[in-house]
Amino acid sequence: MKELFACADQYVQESDWKDLALIKFCLCSIGVMIGLAIPKERKKLPLLLAAAVFVVTYIPLMMKLIKIIIQRREQA
Incomplete structure (x- = not known):
């Protein structure tokens, strides 16, 4: 797990704001898809x-x- 966090830290250090914005859009779209899959009553x-x-x-x-x-x- 520590190796995964080290890789994530390095990824962030090598990224600029545009890369991080793309990650946020990606995560937002996943959230929207999950939200649309939930039945209305729940x-x-x-x-x-x-x-x-x-x-x-x-x-x-x-x-x-x-x-x-x-x-x-x-x-x-």
Whole structure:
């Protein structure tokens, strides 16, 4: 498992924002396909779980971005 994480770290280091954007679009499309496959009467729980994961991951990502923006403005 450590080797897999090391490969993932190297992949990210060798990638630019365009590569990471493609990964995000790929994962989003998989999520859409899974969402469309769920029967209408059972969509509430997956929707709530997806919303929770979104909030829990979005906040730290945006905090990191804001921190970088502030640092760059201070350096300028």
